[in-house]
Amino acid sequence: MADDPFQLFDTWYAEARVSEINDSNAMALATADADGRPSSRMVLLKGHGPDGFVFYTNRGSRKAGELDANAHVALLFHWKSQRRQIRIEGSVARATDAESDAYFASRGRDSQLGAWASDQSRPLDDRATFEARFAEMQAKFDGQDVPRPPFWGGYRVTPAVIEFWQDRAHRLHERRVFTRTADGWTEGLLYP
Numbered sequence: 001m002a003d004d005p006f007q008l009f010d011t012w013y014a015e016a017r018v019s020e021i022n023d024s025n026a027m028a029l030a031t032a033d034a035d036g037r038p039s040s041r042m043v044l045l046k047g048h049g050p051d052g053f054v055f056y057t058n059r060g061s062r063k064a065g066e067l068d069a070n071a072h073v074a075l076l077f078h079w080k081s082q083r084r085q086i087r088i089e090g091s092v093a094r095a096t097d098a099e100s101d102a103y104f105a106s107r108g109r110d111s112q113l114g115a116w117a118s119d120q121s122r123p124l125d126d127r128a129t130f131e132a133r134f135a136e137m138q139a140k141f142d143g144q145d146v147p148r149p150p151f152w153g154g155y156r157v158t159p160a161v162i163e164f165w166q167d168r169a170h171r172l173h174e175r176r177v178f179t180r181t182a183d184g185w186t187e188g189l190l191y192p
């Protein structure tokens, strides 16, 4: 019986949260467009567990367009302080409105207004335009709660493969790979 990769993830993540100087929840998200052309960018892990790994973004962004065209994604954590890497491959689906609403409500007000103000991934003529849009949103929602923009929400990556890489002496690094099966996970090693 393989170990549970989610428990191992929790252990490594908890250690990274203590030892990384900032953004221990930052992960590279790799997507590919309908033609298979890849792109990657960092996003923040905002929820995780046996049902997957959740991040939030603008649903009109470049990444969101690629996710609509091709649900296959890869996530990558690199915790330098731990000399560890975790690679996750799987498929993505939108988080529920209720989940996105709950997370959006937990954000700071300026972050909420920033989500409304940003036309993410679109050309911006001048930074002043963005600041003016932010000021417009401040005025628009003055004195009231900021609702979640309809174009903003979560995505959940359901992993099919999770690989844990640990630095070892003499470059004899350790790679443990967990592959999802019909009723659980199989575990194996890879040469480094």
Ligand SMILES: Cc1cc2nc3c(=O)[nH]c(=O)nc-3n(C[C@H](O)[C@H](O)[C@H](O)COP(=O)(O)O)c2cc1C
Pocket (backbone or CB within 6 Å): 023, 026, 039, 040, 041, 042, 043, 044, 045, 055, 056, 057, 058, 061, 062, 063, 064, 120, 121
């Ligand atoms: C450490 C770090 C964390 C980030 N977290 C997020 C995030 O959680 N959501 C997001 O939309 N963009 C995040 N960004 C910005 C993205 O990397 C990216 O610039 C933006 O989402 C636009 O990507 P796209 O044009 O490929 O859609 C983060 C950037 C960095 C450096």
